[in-house]
Amino acid sequence: MYGFDYHRPGSVADAAALLAKTEDAKLLAGGQTLIPTLKQRLAQPSDLVDLGRIPELKGIREEAGGLTIGAMTTHAEVASSPVVAGVIPALAQLAGLIGDRQVRSRGTLGGSICNNDPAADYPAGLVGLGATVRTSRREIAAEDFFTGMFETALEPDEIVVAVHFPKPDRAGYAKFRNPASRYAMVGVFVAQRGAEVRVAVTGAGPSVFRAGAMEDALAKGFDPAALDGATVDADGLNGDIHASAEYRAHLVGVMAKRAVAACG
Template sequence: MKAFAYHRPDSVNAAVALSSANENASVLAGGMTLVPTMKQRLATPDHIIDLSGIAGLMGVSMDGGTLVIGALTRHSDVAASALVIEKIPALAALAGRIGDQQVRNRGTIGGSIANNDPAADYPAAVLALGADIVTDRRSIPADEFFVDMFETALEPGEIVTSVRFPLPDSAAYCKFGNPASRYALAGVFVVKTGGTVRVAVTGAAPAVFRASDIEAALTESFTASALERISIDASGLMSDIHADSEYRAQLVMVMARRAVTMASNPG
């Protein structure tokens, strides 16, 4: 690992100032991706800006009808939050299945979505639930946030401070995980709010995406059987040592049907 200068600011403004003042700087949230890539010298920042000393970036609260989760809230805390379990149980269940215990006790929701790993779980929840990502500068709708593999709408030096989730009528997440990493080979988050259905797929493509054909079928009939005539085009999906694109396409539909069944029969 290359030597670096370590900073632990006590405010978002101080963190932004440090990032602006140091060209080759990386922001550290949980470090679940940054630290391993630094060990392999795939990332060689000269400055590390640790956000853990900033008060107010961690915790879960309600703001009217919106569930607000601080960017530094760890996966284990989301999974155990009585408020998340009450308001969006599918989100708590998702958080409880991320990685292993060590990852859940260090990884953060803000770090996960800012990194935008194509097989990460949180991006599917954020996109399907139509959340807003709040930064030190603005609020970004989920539909505009995830751009491509490891790429988001965040500008250089922009820091995620919280994620705001509107409350759905029903939701569920189902994934087929890699048995070693627990990353999703295909994960599907299904949300129904009134007459609107949103479906987000992670793990199958270079970036999380909304499955419009599945959404249309479920809008007509929110049942697993409504998806029997639907298929996913494999041409835009990933093929790697774990699964080829055709297999992932099939997995997406299996996970979608299971998620609909779970959302229709909570508990």
């Protein structure tokens, strides 16, 4: 690990000021990706800005017909929250499937979406629910927030404060996970709100994406059988030692049907 200066600000404003005045600072949320990266000397930030003591970044509340969850809220808190279970139970289920107990106890919603790992679960939840990312400067629609593999629309000194999730009429999530890492080889989040149906896929491509053909099929009949014949193209999907692009394309269909069946 390389040397760095450590900061523990007490407010979002102080954290943003530290980012603005330092040359190559990194934000520390749960540290599930950043700390191992530092230990392996794969990154050399000049400063670490720890967000762990900022009260305004934490908490879960019902708001504006949905849920607002603070960026520093852990996966375990989302998974066990009676508020989340009561408003969007599929989101609680998604959080409960992330990693293992240790990861869920330390990892945070904001840290996960800002890292934008192509196999992370939360991006599918955000895009599938049509969520809005609230930052220290603005609000960003989830589909505009995730821009590519490990890339987001955030500016260098911009901080995610919270995420707002509209309440769906029904939603479900299913994933085929790597047995070692528990990351999603393919994860599919399905949600219906009024006449709109969203199908968001993680793990299969370089970044989360919507499966338009499946959305059209479910809009005509919200049933797993409606997805017969609705597929995604393997071209451009991820292929590695765990699964080929073609196998991932097949898994999208399987997981989509399971997600629809899980919708409450």
